[in-house]
Amino acid sequence: MFPEKKSEFWKWTESSWKNPEADGRKARFISVGVDVGSVSSQAVIMADGKIQAYANIRTGSNSPESAVRVLRQALETAEMPEERIDYCVGTGYGRVNVPFADRTITEIACHARGANFLYGPKTRTVLDVGGQDVKVIRCDANGKVVDFLLNDKCAAGTGRGMEVFADLLGIPITEVGYRSFEFRGAEPPAVSCTCVVYAKSEATGLLRKGWSREEVLAAYCKAMAGRIYSMLERVGIEAEFVVTGGMAKNRGVIDRLMKLVGLEKVTTDWDVQIAGAVGAALFGYDACQKGKERKSGFPP
Amino acid sequence: MEEREEVRELRNAFYEKYFQDLAEAQSGNKITTYVTGYLPSEILLAMDIFPFYPEAHASVGCAFNPAEEVDKLCRSAEIAGISRDLCAFSTCALGSMHAYPETNGGMPRPTFLISSAYTCGIHVLWWELMQHYYQVPHFIIDGPVLCADYEPRHIEFFISQIKELISFLEEQTKSRLDPDRFRRAIELSESASWYFSEILELRKTIPSPISFRQLTVEMFPIVTFPGAEETTNFYRALYEEVREKAERKISVAPREEFRLIWDNIPIFHDLDLIDYFESQGMVFVYETFFKEYWSKRLDPAHPFESLAKKYLSGWTNRRLERKIEIIEEAVESHAVDGIVVFQNKGCRAYSTGQLDVAMSLQERKGIPHLIFEGNMADPGGHDRNQVREMVDMFKDVLKSRKAGRKNG
Numbered sequence: 031m032f033p034e035k036k037s038e039f040w041k042w043t044e045s046s047w048k049n050p051e052a053d054g055r056k057a058r059f060i061s062v063g064v065d066v067g068s069v070s071s072q073a074v075i076m077a078d079g080k081i082q083a084y085a086n087i088r089t090g091s092n093s094p095e096s097a098v099r100v101l102r103q104a105l106e107t108a109e110m111p112e113e114r115i116d117y118c119v120g121t122g123y124g125r126v127n128v129p130f131a132d133r134t135i136t137e138i139a140c141h142a143r144g145a146n147f148l149y150g151p152k153t154r155t156v157l158d159v160g161g162q163d164v165k166v167i168r169c170d171a172n173g174k175v176v177d178f179l180l181n182d183k184c185a186a187g188t189g190r191g192m193e194v195f196a197d198l199l200g201i202p203i204t205e206v207g208y209r210s211f212e213f214r215g216a217e218p219p220a221v222s223c224t225c226v227v228y229a230k231s232e233a234t235g236l237l238r239k240g241w242s243r244e245e246v247l248a249a250y251c252k253a254m255a256g257r258i259y260s261m262l263e264r265v266g267i268e269a270e271f272v273v274t275g276g277m278a279k280n281r282g283v284i285d286r287l288m289k290l291v292g293l294e295k296v297t298t299d300w301d302v303q304i305a306g307a308v309g310a311a312l313f314g315y316d317a318c319q320k321g322k323e324r325k326s327g328f329p330p
Numbered sequence: 331m332e333e334r335e336e337v338r339e340l341r342n343a344f345y346e347k348y349f350q351d352l353a354e355a356q357s358g359n360k361i362t363t364y365v366t367g368y369l370p371s372e373i374l375l376a377m378d379i380f381p382f383y384p385e386a387h388a389s390v391g392c393a394f395n396p397a398e399e400v401d402k403l404c405r406s407a408e409i410a411g412i413s414r415d416l417c418a419f420s421t422c423a424l425g426s427m428h429a430y431p432e433t434n435g436g437m438p439r440p441t442f443l444i445s446s447a448y449t450c451g452i453h454v455l456w457w458e459l460m461q462h463y464y465q466v467p468h469f470i471i472d473g474p475v476l477c478a479d480y481e482p483r484h485i486e487f488f489i490s491q492i493k494e495l496i497s498f499l500e501e502q503t504k505s506r507l508d509p510d511r512f513r514r515a516i517e518l519s520e521s522a523s524w525y526f527s528e529i530l531e532l533r534k535t536i537p538s539p540i541s542f543r544q545l546t547v548e549m550f551p552i553v554t555f556p557g558a559e560e561t562t563n564f565y566r567a568l569y570e571e572v573r574e575k576a577e578r579k580i581s582v583a584p585r586e587e588f589r590l591i592w593d594n595i596p597i598f599h600d601l602d603l604i605d606y607f608e609s610q611g612m613v614f615v616y617e618t619f620f621k622e623y624w625s626k627r628l629d630p631a632h633p634f635e636s637l638a639k640k641y642l643s644g645w646t647n648r649r650l651e652r653k654i655e656i657i658e659e660a661v662e663s664h665a666v667d668g669i670v671v672f673q674n675k676g677c678r679a680y681s682t683g684q685l686d687v688a689m690s691l692q693e694r695k696g697i698p699h700l701i702f703e704g705n706m707a708d709p710g711g712h713d714r715n716q717v718r719e720m721v722d723m724f725k726d727v728l729k730s731r732k733a734g735r736k737n738g
Contacts, residue, residue: 123719126715136719136722136723136725136726137719137723138723138726139723139726170730170734174726174730174733174734175723175726175727175730176698176727176730176731176734177692177698177727178723178726178727179701180702180720180723264685
């Protein structure tokens with residue numbers, strides 16, 4: 031039932047990317063957005079409002095250090111010196127811990143703006159399922175927030191909850207999405223408990239009854255989708271409805287959620303986990319265009 | 331603007347009177363009763379009975395003690411078998427009795443107990459528990475739960491309850507309610523309510539001249555001693571000061587960018603949150619808690635009828651449709667930009683129906699809301715930083731809505 035070798039199933043691979051078509055050396059303004067979350071941190075480098083490069087890492091126990099590390103990773107990927115940065119905006123759960131930011135902006139403002147950029151101006155409802163909170167954001171055609179709802183009191187429905195389950199079931203976090211559909215017969219009912227801790231106990235019981243790991247995973251994904259859907263209903267869903275954050279990569283939850291929402295899934299080629307950092311970088315670009323300058327340099 | 335000398339003096343005069351009476355009650359030299367939050371204390375003051383409010387005691391304890399101390403009280407209650415999922419005032423007050431038995435948690439021992447059945451479901455049960463502790467008589471004022479506005483039969487019934495209460499008090503104190511003292515208490519209570527109500531009205535001016543935080547602190551006299559001379563004198567002076575501030579356009583915040591409604595009881599262990607809102611340019615100009623309890627008026631010419639109307643129409647005894655009407659009126663009269671819906675796990679009676687009110691306000695008036703959970707008197711689970719982040723997010727919404735209105 032369980033793998034013989036103990037492994038960190040909750041761990042996902044850190045990544046970075048450079049835009050082969052963008053050349054920051056010719057840019058008038060280089061703006062940076064740094065999004066420090068509870069589980070992951072991203073940094074996006076923009077050259078005149080176009081994504082030059084980004085990095086995505088796990089947030090450690092020290093948020094300021096994570097902010098520095100992710101930015102350095104992004105700069106290295108972009109092959110760009112720190113001195114070239116014209117403006118930096120911090121955001122995320124630990125936004126007050128981005129010590130080198132020239133300005134900090136709320137997560138919802140950055141996610142709305144970022145989703146508008148990544149998915150397009152028809153975006154009206156943004157669901158961001160992060161490491162330990164779930165945000166529903168309603169925005170206008172310019173990516174400005176007009177309403178929001180935040181669940182920050184419970185890990186059920188968040189990335190952290192999924193990590194707990196991945197570890198319990200011995201399934202790598204990167205595989206939980208498609209593996210939750212690999213079972214025979216009808217879709218199992220959702221686990222009944224809303225609390226991750228008790229859902230874990232329930233899952234253990236189901237495994238003992240002979241359920242496969244994939245069936246248990248399906249049951250949990252279904253429960254998560256239902257929980258997220260309740261939040262969406264509270265705020266109201268207006269098309270186009272898009273998803274950002276790490277959970278966007280988990281089709282086990284998202285596909286089940288889209289069935290409940292009843293709208294067509296909107297896709298993008300971008301890694302939507304960077305949405306917050308993208309929005310922050312765009313706000314940074316606005317500041318550059320208004321003539322604002324950096325307040326301080328980066329830590330050594 | 332500096333606080334007026336007269337306000338300070340009259341506030342001190344009230345607290346001198348209050349603590350003198352409390353000291354006499356604690357030493358057993360004054361007939362004392364515990365009263366639940368909203369019942370005709372005017373009668374008690376007229377009969378020289380000290381009305382002690384465990385709820386006010388709990389709220390003051392939360393406001394003026396560190397969070398660790400408040401948490402200690404809640405844990406003490408839990409150890410005594412009282413769930414933290416119940417009324418947070420009850421856990422704090424009962425917790426203080428168990429945490430500090432040598433001083434009874436700072437509370438005087440009651441001669442008898444009076445509770446009301448029409449404000450919330452916990453009051454009577456909490457008082458029954460205290461009857462078990464203290465082994466003293468317990469009078470319950472019954473009142474109709476209003477599914478509609480009150481009718482003559484509701485008023486008649488409540489008047490009969492008031493008269494039963496008076497009989498009970500006369501029996502317990504072996505004295506009669508003096509009609510002149512009763513009339514005087516009603517007149518004083520009405521005056522205090524008038525001044526308090528007018529202070530709240532002055533917050534229609536832009537900018538608002540008195541803050542939510544100050545009102546939370548200054549409401550103590552009208553809650554505990556409605557019908558005392560010291561209470562009325564204090565609110566007269568406060569009203570005059572606030573009126574001057576309104577005339578001089580003195581604001582409570584460095585800048586008043588957005589005007590808000592607060593729906594629910596204040597968070598007594600984090601009153602700094604109000605300051606944070608104000609530092610971000612968001613000022614509370616209307617609270618259902620103040621407006622719908624302690625600014626209710628009396629008619630000295632019809633004391634029993636007006637007592638009935640006042641005490642039956644508290645916010646938690648209002649039907650949902652009427653709550654929506656009241657808040658919509660407040661949005662217009664106070665030029666409100668948004669509403670903060672504090673989902674108070676420490677008072678389910680108050681929190682019931684809040685989401686319906688908020689959604690209705692959004693649909694019918696386009697007023698955005700911020701919803702967050704917490705507990706008015708239990709700091710457990712209250713993440714100060716996260717709540718303040720949500721305040722920042724709400725400001726984003728308010729700014730977008732304002733920009734949207736400007737652009738048509």
